[in-house]
Amino acid sequence: MPRRPLLIALALLVAGGLGWATLAPVEAASREALFEIPPGTSARRLAGEQELLILPQTIRLGVNDVLALKNADHAPHVFGPTLIMPGQTFRLPFAQAATYSFLCSAHADGQLNVIVEPHPAPGWERFRWRWSSLTGTG
């Protein structure tokens, strides 16, 4: 059975896929990273529980991603320059790649870092980004 045309077609498909994965522009799709400050956080902190880990010390996002902080606690929490009241969610979009440091009362050391990474450059970096997005390892 002649397989050559099939192999050629397959090779073209693979080449097209690889070309797209490594070179196609990354669209400004927005992903939301939601973190919740659970009930009792403030009380536990007041009780002296210093090792209470509610949120990661550092959160990594991409450009145009949104950081969402939901305060499910019974007390207001300070995030950066603002208060998040009980039951409120604060959604902050990040349009610029940079490292941000915020005051955050949900952290023992009172600080939360947000690293916003730029869109991956064409080539291997973009291919790896797409692969990790596809496999959920990013």
Place this chain on the structure above:
Amino acid sequence: MMRRVALVAAPLALAALLAGAMVLTREPAPEPARAQVMRAGVYEPPRAAPGFILRGADGSEVRLADHRGKVVLLTFGFTHCAAVCPTTLSTLAQARGSIGEAADQVQVIFVTVDPGRDTPAQMEEYLAAFDTSFIGATGDPEELAQVRAAYGVTATKEGAGPHYAMAHTSSIFLIDPAGRLRAMMPFGHAAADFAHDVELLLEG
């Protein structure tokens, strides 16, 4: 047989190439889904903006509630500020100047964090250099501290002597015409971002 396979494979390969070419040559999407999303950080659900009654440059009261029906851009700072406050006020003036007649529906209120040096007259002169519509507000240190606490704003004196500075929250709070605290814009955003969000708030 070979010809039949080729007849099937060739269009498939051509379609794959065309699809790849279309994707490769396409410009990044102009964020259609985000067109109506605010560029500031938003509170959901919004709460009533904490009210205040402070003292204005002409000795009259500055009441937040008097500005219902407008978008209020509330910022905290001091007139001796070397960089952050001038940048913020300049940006807000630029934003207000870019939205045409809607500017009449925008009120900037600048609450001092340095009542010791920021006299009403000095604030008026300082703010007028940016936009004569801007309102300055001062008060007793305790009153001002209460307002800051209600918004989660911090202000700390740095240095001693007459040339001290104030480290303070540099974000701008966006209050909608219904008096709800809708959003907070971190320092560093462009005037276009403020204009964008103000127009969204005015649209309701």
